[in-house]
Amino acid sequence: MNFKYDFTRLLVVNFRDCFLFYRDVMGFKPTYGTEDDVYADFDTGAVALALFDRLAMSKVLGTSDLPINDPSQDKFCLVFAVENVDGVCQQLKAKGISLTGEPEDHPDWGIRSGYLRDPDGTLIELYQPLERPS
Numbered sequence: 001m002n003f004k005y006d007f008t009r010l011l012v013v014n015f016r017d018c019f020l021f022y023r024d025v026m027g028f029k030p031t032y033g034t035e036d037d038v039y040a041d042f043d044t045g046a047v048a049l050a051l052f053d054r055l056a057m058s059k060v061l062g063t064s065d066l067p068i069n070d071p072s073q074d075k076f077c078l079v080f081a082v083e084n085v086d087g088v089c090q091q092l093k094a095k096g097i098s099l100t101g102e103p104e105d106h107p108d109w110g111i112r113s114g115y116l117r118d119p120d121g122t123l124i125e126l127y128q129p130l131e132r133p134s
Contacts, residue, residue: 001088007041009077009125013052022049030090039109040103050079061101061115061123077123085128088127105130 007055012018017025019035023030028053033040058064058073066073082088085103093099100123101115113127 001082001091002128003082004078005047006018006079006081007050009050009052011054011057011074011076013054017078023049047095052077060104060106074123077125079125079127082126082128083116085112085126088126089116092116094129 010018011077015038016035019030019037019040022029022031023035028042028044031048033051038056040051042049042051050121054073054075055064055068057077058066058068063073074100089099089103097116098112099116101113103114105112107130109134110130110132111127112130113125116124116126118124
C-alpha cells in the first residue's frame with residue numbers, strides 16, 4: 001500500500017461563509033468550486049485545504065438522519081490518494097480493518113472513494129480519480 005497525504009478536508013456547516021473566509025480573509029486561491037457549491041479546494045502550498053458541506057458528507061456515510069451538529073457528525077476528514085481504492089481496501093480488510101464506506105464511484109466528484117476510521121474515530125478517505133471517457 002502506498003499512501004500520499006493529499007489534503008485536509010474541513011466538513012463545514014456554513015459552507016459559503018467558510019469559503020469566503022478562506023478565500024478573502026486567509027487569501028487562499030480556490031482551485032475548484034465557488035461559494036455557491038458544496039465543495040471547494042484551495043491552493044495552500046504543499047498540502048491543499050478543502051471544504052465540503054457536512055450534510056453532503058453525512059449522506060455518503062449514511063449519518064444524515066442525525067442532527068448536523070451532533071458530536072458524532074464528522075468535522076474533518078484526512079484524505080489520501082491511492083492508485084487502486086479497491087485493492088487498498090481489500091488489503092486493509094485483510095488486516096482486520098472495518099470500512100466505514102465501501103469503495104464507490106462519485107462521478108460528480110470525479111473520484112472513486114472508500115472510507116475508514118482510525119482507532120480514535122477520525123474519518124479517513126482513500127480515493128483515486130475516475131477514468132474519464134475518451
